[in-house]
Amino acid sequence: METYAKGFKFRIYPNKTQQGQINRTLGCCRFVYNHFLSLRRDEWAKHRASVTYSQTSALLTELKRRKEYVWLNEADSMALQESLKNLERAYQNFFKKRANYPRFKSKHVRCQSYRTRNQSKGIRIVGNKIKLPKIGEVKAKLSRGFGGKILNATVTRTASGKYYVSLCVEMDMDSLLGRNAGGMVGIDVGLKEFYTDSNGGTVDNPRALRHLSRKLAREQRRLARKMPKSANRAKARIRVARVHERIANIRRDFLHKTSTALVRENQTIAIEHLKIKNMMKNHRLAKAISDVSWSEFFRQLEYKAVLYGTDVLKVDTFYPSSQTCSHCGHRHQETKNLSIREWACPECGTHHDRDENAAKNILRRALEQKTA
Numbered sequence: 001m002e003t004y005a006k007g008f009k010f011r012i013y014p015n016k017t018q019q020g021q022i023n024r025t026l027g028c029c030r031f032v033y034n035h036f037l038s039l040r041r042d043e044w045a046k047h048r049a050s051v052t053y054s055q056t057s058a059l060l061t062e063l064k065r066r067k068e069y070v071w072l073n074e075a076d077s078m079a080l081q082e083s084l085k086n087l088e089r090a091y092q093n094f095f096k097k098r099a100n101y102p103r104f105k106s107k108h109v110r111c112q113s114y115r116t117r118n119q120s121k122g123i124r125i126v127g128n129k130i131k132l133p134k135i136g137e138v139k140a141k142l143s144r145g146f147g148g149k150i151l152n153a154t155v156t157r158t159a160s161g162k163y164y165v166s167l168c169v170e171m172d173m174d175s176l177l178g179r180n181a182g183g184m185v186g187i188d189v190g191l192k193e194f195y196t197d198s199n200g201g202t203v204d205n206p207r208a209l210r211h212l213s214r215k216l217a218r219e220q221r222r223l224a225r226k227m228p229k230s231a232n233r234a235k236a237r238i239r240v241a242r243v244h245e246r247i248a249n250i251r252r253d254f255l256h257k258t259s260t261a262l263v264r265e266n267q268t269i270a271i272e273h274l275k276i277k278n279m280m281k282n283h284r285l286a287k288a289i290s291d292v293s294w295s296e297f298f299r300q301l302e303y304k305a306v307l308y309g310t311d312v313l314k315v316d317t318f319y320p321s322s323q324t325c326s327h328c329g330h331r332h333q334e335t336k337n338l339s340i341r342e343w344a345c346p347e348c349g350t351h352h353d354r355d356e357n358a359a360k361n362i363l364r365r366a367l368e369q370k371t372a
Helices: 016-047 053-065 067-074 077-095 213-225 231-265 286-292 294-308 354-371
Strands: 003-013 112-117 124-126 129-132 136-141 149-157 163-172 183-189 193-197 202-204 266-272 311-315 342-344 351-353
Touching (some): 016 077, 016 149, 053 077, 077 112, 231 266, 231 294, 266 354, 294 311, 311 354, 351 354
Parallel strands (some): 183 266
Antiparallel strands (some): 003 163, 129 136
């Protein structure tokens, strides 16, 4: 039986005692990560010797027995082990040149989290509560039900002081599979409209950051005027964090609804293979591009497509989709200017909307590549 690991995120409402335990666990996990990062770094600098994950795991057990570190026993042992695994993963990403050298974690980063494994059913749903190791049963807003085996849980404290738990659940693949409507669509993403498709449809860009930028600026000004380390400054910081959180929530909600609708309606979705990191180097457009979140949209399309049997096809970055006539195939290079939103083909005379024409070409090109 094929299985699939699916995530479920719920808001939790811990009491004061539980909040204290979660915060202590966050601190312990951060200490373990930083302690062994320092140890591994120093061991390499002094003796050119690598310290493995297995060695750090054994050293952690010894560390917890020492008098000065007895407080580590208050935290969930699985969460501490996961911190060591995170450190090992950070080193492997560095060795494979996927990331920079691991950095120390700071307690001043307001959004923090830790992960713990489900051992002996230490993580489970009990009525309207979630049981977590060392925390106990925490009241939760269980917005949806699920069936399957809980593999691990990630407890998060956001910058605004809210608490969430993300459950990774192993589920039967057959119970998740859906059917799409069998359509075909090409998508040309943009900044004014979020995307234009090959059928002539458009989806507006929510522009969450732009719409809330004045409110964000106002709260940031108020924060800047508060005295350092004062109670009023702490309150103002939370107000700023809530605006950022609202922006992120609007964007995330929009992306999930849009990507889900696409994979449900279509058998084939054609998109451009954009190098967004390079596009962000244009400082005039970087803010708008980051606000629109194309990377996250494409990522959601790809993983949701697996569940609905949808094919997501990518077209080469340098394919001139906006300059090519979708009717006769003539390439009109004068349309390189992005200010030209409509144009007529000099060969066949067909009138084109720039974005719709690009979407049609993206779909045609993707189908050609698939059958080639």
